[in-house]
Amino acid sequence: MSVRHALLALLSEGPKYGLQLRQEFEARTGEVWPLNVGQVYTTVARLERDGLVASDDGDEPGPQKTFRITPEGGAELARWLTTPPTADAPPRDELVIKVLVAARLPEADVAGILQSHRRHLIETMSRYTRLKQDAAEDDLGLLLVADAEIFRLEAVVRWLDAAEGRLRHRPPVASPAAPAPAPARRTARAAR
Structure with missing residues (x-):
């Protein structure tokens, strides 16, 4: 803005x-x-x-x-x-970063994380829909902003759906291997 x-x-x-x-x-x-x-x-x-x-x-x-x-x-x-806004690189979106990080964590409930965010987005869309219903017909600014937010949130929900589909078909993330024990040091006495 x-x-x-x-x-x-x-x-x-x-x-x-x-x-x-x-x-x-x-x-x-x-x-x-x-x-x-x-x-x-x-x-x-x-x-x-x-x-x-x-x-x-x-x-x-x-x-x-x-x-x-x-x-x-x-x-x-x-x-x-x-002048159209620049779209050289995708913006840093916190939700995208959360999903990318969670997808690499073996213990993360990625499906639960996606569902939690989906539920929040749909509740927010409902609030904007109610806001539009309560707005005066001539409150063009509010109506346009509410429409823009609803469409943006719908796009994020669609992305979550697509992410869930992709993640469902990926191989499970392996737990990181435990570090190998350090080799025993030989002391000068033990070597004698």
Whole structure:
């Protein structure tokens, strides 16, 4: 999530002050991603430093200092909106790492681990489904975020199903062999 670019998008609609940016960010994202007002001011200060945002109220800090997007900021926003995210390497996903580690542990109940995570994911999907049912029809941000999370979680459940199928057909992991006893040292006396 690029807070930097989300703030540029909000400023592309017209000048806004920091607290207003935070409130609109949270409202537009279905209030799923809370944003600290300090993070807003830090991010806007960087955007201003980089020439992507300008302030309209001089050098006075505070909640009523308004910011506006510059032409360079508009160009940066357009570039970000049209540039696909990089997918060079798979992200480090904690669940994938857990399954990879568990698959190598002889005593691990891999099927139980997969089932535990599957159950949690399905419960989370149910919460998002209920959230959608309770949402107002015009709460587009919340509905889109809930849809995105449901689809993402469905994909993870499908991956768990595929992982379970692959792991079911693998040879069992052998317990590590006990280390061989160290050879007895011969002392100088024993050698005589």
